[in-house]
Amino acid sequence: MLTFLLKRTLYALISLLVITLIVFSLSHLSGNPLDALLPDDATPAQIEQVTRHLGLDRPIWVQYLTFLQNAAVGDFGDSLKWKGQTAAEVVWQRLPATLQLGGLALLISIVVALPLGVMAAVYKNTALDAVATVIALLGQSLPAFWLGLVLMWIFAVILGWFPTSGYGGLSHMILPAIAMAWFQVAALTRLTRSAMLEVLDAEYIKLARVKGVRERSVIWKHAFRNAAIVPVTYFGVLAGSLLTGSVVIETVFNWPGTGWLAITAIQGRDFPVVQTVVLFFALLFLLANLIVDILYALIDPRIRNT
Amino acid sequence: MTQTDPILRVENLRTELALSSGAIEVVRGVSFSVNKGETLGIVGESGSGKSMTALSIMRVLPRPIGRIASGSIHLNGRDLVPLSETEMTRIRGREIGMILQDPHTSLNPVYTVGNQVIEALQINQQRGGLLQKAIDLLKKVNVADAERRVHAFPHQMSGGMKQRVVGAISIAGAPKVIIADEPTTALDVTIQLQYLELLEQIQQETGTAIVFITHDLGIVARLCHRLVVMYAGRIVEEGTVDDVFDAPSHPYTVALLHSVPHVDRKVDRLYAIEGNPPALHEIGQGCSFAPRCPLADERCRTVAPPTVAGRSKAPDHFAACWKSGELA
Numbered sequence: 001m002l003t004f005l006l007k008r009t010l011y012a013l014i015s016l017l018v019i020t021l022i023v024f025s026l027s028h029l030s031g032n033p034l035d036a037l038l039p040d041d042a043t044p045a046q047i048e049q050v051t052r053h054l055g056l057d058r059p060i061w062v063q064y065l066t067f068l069q070n071a072a073v074g075d076f077g078d079s080l081k082w083k084g085q086t087a088a089e090v091v092w093q094r095l096p097a098t099l100q101l102g103g104l105a106l107l108i109s110i111v112v113a114l115p116l117g118v119m120a121a122v123y124k125n126t127a128l129d130a131v132a133t134v135i136a137l138l139g140q141s142l143p144a145f146w147l148g149l150v151l152m153w154i155f156a157v158i159l160g161w162f163p164t165s166g167y168g169g170l171s172h173m174i175l176p177a178i179a180m181a182w183f184q185v186a187a188l189t190r191l192t193r194s195a196m197l198e199v200l201d202a203e204y205i206k207l208a209r210v211k212g213v214r215e216r217s218v219i220w221k222h223a224f225r226n227a228a229i230v231p232v233t234y235f236g237v238l239a240g241s242l243l244t245g246s247v248v249i250e251t252v253f254n255w256p257g258t259g260w261l262a263i264t265a266i267q268g269r270d271f272p273v274v275q276t277v278v279l280f281f282a283l284l285f286l287l288a289n290l291i292v293d294i295l296y297a298l299i300d301p302r303i304r305n306t
Numbered sequence: 307m308t309q310t311d312p313i314l315r316v317e318n319l320r321t322e323l324a325l326s327s328g329a330i331e332v333v334r335g336v337s338f339s340v341n342k343g344e345t346l347g348i349v350g351e352s353g354s355g356k357s358m359t360a361l362s363i364m365r366v367l368p369r370p371i372g373r374i375a376s377g378s379i380h381l382n383g384r385d386l387v388p389l390s391e392t393e394m395t396r397i398r399g400r401e402i403g404m405i406l407q408d409p410h411t412s413l414n415p416v417y418t419v420g421n422q423v424i425e426a427l428q429i430n431q432q433r434g435g436l437l438q439k440a441i442d443l444l445k446k447v448n449v450a451d452a453e454r455r456v457h458a459f460p461h462q463m464s465g466g467m468k469q470r471v472v473g474a475i476s477i478a479g480a481p482k483v484i485i486a487d488e489p490t491t492a493l494d495v496t497i498q499l500q501y502l503e504l505l506e507q508i509q510q511e512t513g514t515a516i517v518f519i520t521h522d523l524g525i526v527a528r529l530c531h532r533l534v535v536m537y538a539g540r541i542v543e544e545g546t547v548d549d550v551f552d553a554p555s556h557p558y559t560v561a562l563l564h565s566v567p568h569v570d571r572k573v574d575r576l577y578a579i580e581g582n583p584p585a586l587h588e589i590g591q592g593c594s595f596a597p598r599c600p601l602a603d604e605r606c607r608t609v610a611p612p613t614v615a616g617r618s619k620a621p622d623h624f625a626a627c628w629k630s631g632e633l634a
Binding site: 124125200202203204206208213214215222225226299300 | 418
């Protein structure tokens with residue numbers, strides 16, 4: 001178990017290193033930051049001074065190593081757009097909003113999709129299965145921004161149950177979280193349903209039944225734990241995409257999170273902030289996938305012992 | 307049918323599978339009984355309905371397409387067919403146990419062997435010292451080093467060992483009947499004999515009746531007291547092992563016995579019955595075996611055969627055949 005975890009962690013670190021390389025190269029492909037920093041009529045002397053100050057005149061690999069060294073201690077330099085703040089500070093301030101909203105959306109997805117998928121498989125071809133299929137179909141075909149607007153219109157404007165938009169407590173988070181979660185609910189429900197259908201046909205389910213195990217226990221103890229591998233795999237993607245914030249939903253609901261920040265920073269060619277955000281997103285994805293690996297090992301002894 | 311005390315009595319059982327092409331009858335009026343402490347063999351080719359008969363008795367037919375259409379299944383005098391799902395859950399494991407065909411897939415891969423044996427014990431109201439009871443049970447089915455193996459996962463065990471564990475699970479509730487559905491088919495030949503001996507040992511110790519489903523007549527001769535031969539969802543012959551082997555009274559049984567290879571006889575070509583069993587949706591009025599039967603005539607093809615006394619003339623030997631008398 002310990003070797004398994006160490007190995008997985010090592011893989012994650014290697015991935016992280018590769019990502020830093022990509023992030024570093026990509027941001028240098030997106031245009032010269034001097035264009036955004038300096039006025040159009042800057043003199044060559046000014047340009048040279050700023051270039052030297054930012055270290056842009058040094059060989060590219062030196063720039064990368066410096067970047068790596070600083071990144072290791074959380075120093076991504078000063079933000080170019082938000083003057084007087086470091087890039088890390090800028091991202092740090094936006095983080096709680098995104099984690100709150102993403103966390104709630106994640107919770108909704110799991111709490112709704114897993115039981116729905118399991119029940120849809122157990123009651124295959126019944127009304128309940130049909131309802132689950134419709135929910136999944138809607139979730140995958142309705143664009144999130146449209147769903148967000150409709151939810152806002154019905155529940156905030158007409159019914160007045162929730163505030164329309166802005167940053168705040170739970171009541172502010174419910175509508176955007178539902179809008180974000182719905183697509184994920186759809187994907188997760190379908191995955192869970194098909195995984196459960198396969199497992200319910202297994203011989204060990206038949207054996208559980210013939211040995212007199214109650215149906216509820218057959219489903220949750222014997223079938224679900226085996227089927228869970230599939231939705232758990234998707235959890236890596238799910239957690240990654242929800243926790244890094246949705247650009248669309250944050251914009252629709254005027255939610256001051258990192259998704260919104262990423263777009264603004266890219267538009268302003270704010271290299272340090274873009275790099276921080278992307279690296280932070282990558283870190284969240286890697287973390288989520290590391291958790292997935294650990295969950296695998298907890299669920300299935302055959303994985304643990306290899 | 308002169309036996310006074312059958313523990314399991316199946317009468318005129320009919321089971322249907324609702325396929326997209328329509329309902330087909332996979333068990334078509336099967337009747338047999340098993341006495342206390344007896345081993346009954348059910349023999350037949352793949353698709354003869356022998357496993358479906360077993361699944362009907364356990365009420366674990368494929369969901370949601372399988373259902374018992376009619377008939378009765380009396381266990382210890384009580385008819386199981388009208389029972390609800392919940393009531394059947396209480397019957398399974400406690401009054402009838404079952405051993406499935408493939409030990410490699412019939413244990414849950416994510417739980418330890420001990421966990422799965424203990425679960426069976428808990429279902430049967432056992433409390434306290436469950437780990438020790440599970441170890442004792444594993445010892446009873448000759449699992450060596452049971453103290454250590456109880457903590458092992460199925461993938462860490464051999465097929466023969468896993469099938470012993472399945473056996474341990476099936477006897478955890480001391481059921482009166484155990485249905486074994488080809489329990490040795492997936493095992494190495496050398497392990498098969500050990501497993502059959504284990505089943506005999508269990509039967510001697512607990513007095514449980516065993517319904518042994520197989521296509522291997524050698525096993526039937528070795529293990530069973532009586533047998534029924536199934537073909538296309540029906541019983542075509544029934545009797546004691548001695549009577550049926552000595553005086554087979556249905557052409558299908560004759561052909562089956564003829565197909566068994568003998569180690570001591572060298573032949574160029576093994577005997578095989580011509581043709582295939584009929585697809586169940588194209589069975590007509592007459593005898594199902596008629597298209598493959600060397601003795602079949604027009605009556606066989608059009609009129610369902612009567613049940614007649616077997617050639618041994620024993621009171622419990624029957625065959626469903628028009629031509630039984632012509633066999634020699």
